[in-house]
Amino acid sequence: MTSGDILDTLRSALPDGAIDATDAAVLARSIDASGAAALGVARAVVRPRTTEEVAVVLRAADAAGVPVVPQGALSGLAGAANAVAGALLLDLTGMNRILRIDVDNRVAVVQPGVIVADLAQAAHDVGLFYAPDPASAALATVGGTVATNAGGMRCIKYGVTRDAVRSLELVLADGSIVRTRPDTIKGVAGLDLTALVVGSEGTLAVVTEATLTLLPAPGPSRGVCAVFPSLTAGVAAANAVAAGVHTPSTLELLDAIVLDAVSDYQPDAGIPSGAKSWLLAITDSASGADADLDAFEAIFREHGALSVHRADDPADLDGLLAARRLLFPAMRALRGSSLNGDASVPRSRLLEMVERLGALGDEFGVIVGVGGHVGDGNLHPVVAFDAADAAQVAAAHSAYQRISEIAQELGGTMTGEHGVGIEKLASLDGELPVRLREVQRQIKRIFDPNGILNPGKKY
Ligand SMILES: Cc1cc2nc3c(=O)[nH]c(=O)nc-3n(C[C@H](O)[C@H](O)[C@H](O)COP(=O)(O)OP(=O)(O)OC[C@H]3O[C@@H](n4cnc5c(N)ncnc54)[C@H](O)[C@@H]3O)c2cc1C
Structure with a gap:
């Protein structure tokens, strides 16, 4: 199907203004806060307002084999929401209504484009508490934080976003609309697809509604x-x-x-x-x-x-x-540019981890400073370098790659909260055995047989 064909189909099915194929609109939604390069030039930005409109988009895209990149606020740090060649950039920020704060059941039911800080404030207003608190809470959407299983500073006590997700409404790649489970506290009927979709970085389904656990105010x-x-x-x-x-x-x-x-x-x-x-x-x-x-x-x-x-x-x-x-801005100011790591290790390996990270600066001729969520073993090593110096750029990327390897050697992971996206794909082999990657790709094919959802990322 040509670009014109699918856009014509969608224009006739969606409200006026839902599709913007101008170069400026596409460019503005093509990369996230990682600054990583896009995987090509996208076809158009599509701005649905309802679950049904998301379903219309996916049905048409699946039939035409056109890629779709679900997007929240583009505050991601792994390139996970970056444009893909010929894709529809599915901008979910307009689906931003808090549908219900249910005090009796202590849950919030929200659309994916709700900003995390707005949800936290709405919970606070009724004496409740939404625990997930990424440093980007004033920017990031619920859909993005669910899709990346975002962390933050409070995880040592409250866990990560996954721990707050009760159930999800999803639009699957073929356009079907499903809810993963009832909103009960307990529920073990069937497989736990909520957990599978949380952290899947837009590659399995589009989150169109989330029921989230609220806690008593601390x-x-x-x-x-x-x-x-x-x-x-x-x-x-x-x-x-x-x-x-x-x-x-x-x-x-x-x-x-x-x-x-x-x-x-x-x-x-x-x-x-x-x-x-x-x-x-x-x-x-x-x-x-x-x-x-x-x-x-x-x-x-x-x-x-x-x-x-x-x-x-x-x-x-x-x-x-x-x-x-000031961790990130102060480190970046040292040489004008920085790469921000996100490695996580078991707490018992933390000392070894920070010592080995400390040696990286001398080894690669760049500056490596370490800070982060030491309470849950999740560190953000920052590599500072001069982007105008080609040798430093290469050294910084080598040091950044080495951070992932060190975490993996210590029984940890290259990404505790930011995700794989496109930035960390090269390090996946060091972490997931071949057989496990194969199983993950098989799962992806079940959800998305035609491979339209956020291709080239995560796996
Ligand atoms: C200053 C700053 C501080 C940060 N601090 C933290 C932190 O403390 N902890 C942390 O974990 N992260 C942090 N981040 C990273 C980022 O904010 C998170 O990854 C966040 O979850 C991304 O949300 P977003 O709405 O911007 O999503 P986007 O960046 O737009 O998308 C992220 C991923 O989610 C997918 N996606 C988005 N919406 C949907 C949807 N509705 N359905 C399916 N998939 C979807 C996209 O395809 C992509 O794979 C920080 C970023 C910045 C810039």
Whole structure:
């Protein structure tokens, strides 16, 4: 089918304005926040408003063998939503209604284009809590976070997006509309297709509605921050907190390279000199928060903290979080460009992981700083380099590739939360045995026999 044919079919079936095939519109929706190159030039942007309209698009695309790339806010960091040659870019941001906040059953039912922070606010307004909290919450859509199984800073206590997904309404590649399970808390009839679709990066189905678990509102967030004279001491303290009975809602680490970068970037960030690692433990316990903070502080002191700062009110805590928020901008500012890793290892391998990452800078002649969600073993090593220097660009990509390999060698994964997309395809062989990849491709073929959904990604 020619480009004109499918677009004519869709124009006659969809409301006016649903299709935009202008170069500007296609270009604007062609790459995500990773900056990775698109896999060709797409055919048009399609903006459905209802599940039925999504079904119309997929039915026509499947019949014509035209690729479809489901898209949320394009805040992804793996190129997963990037354009594919000849594709329809299915922009779901217009399906952005919170359909229901059900206080009795503690669930929210939402369309995929709802922004995560808007959902969190709506839950908060009725005294409930939506736990998934990626740093991109003000940008990212529910559909995108479900499709990438997004993480964030609160995973040590609340888990990842998957843990909040009760059921999904999906449009399959052939246009059929299905719901994965009832919205009950329990339910084991059939296979768990909800879990399979969560994290599938738009390759199995289009999420058109999600029922999400809400929790009772936690207490106010309070925290303890400490700096240590070595990375070893910081990681040991983090592991001791994580192994204790007082579970933090957030446990974040920064290494010495990041601390220096933060001090350069923002001299009033308050990083004490001599600090070789930085830890922040937050509690949001509704009761027992004082005991949590006492326990974190005691552990930090036992591990030789150079200084300890306790934040009892939100403004003070926000000041402590500022250093963590500067991880990416401060590292990027060192040489103008950066590659942001997303490796995850079992907590027992964390020390080895950070030590090996620390050696990468010298090995490749770039700067590698490490920070991230140490509480769940998910680190964001950042490779800083000068994009104008071809040798540095090559070295940075080699170092970035090596980060994935090190995580895999330590029994971990190259991606804890950002996904595979197109950025990490080359490292999949190092992680998934051949037979497992084969099984995954077979599953993909069952969902999408003609291979129209987000081809060239994930597998
Ligand atoms: C500043 C910043 C901070 C970030 N912090 C975090 C973080 O803390 N944790 C984290 O995990 N990620 C983080 N990210 C990455 C990104 O925000 C997440 O991957 C997010 O889940 C992407 O959502 P999106 O709406 O932008 O989706 P997109 O980037 O548009 O798409 C992502 C994937 O989802 C698929 N998709 C989108 N909508 C649907 C749908 N309705 N049905 C089926 N598939 C769909 C796409 O095909 C693609 O594969 C961050 C990004 C930025 C820029």
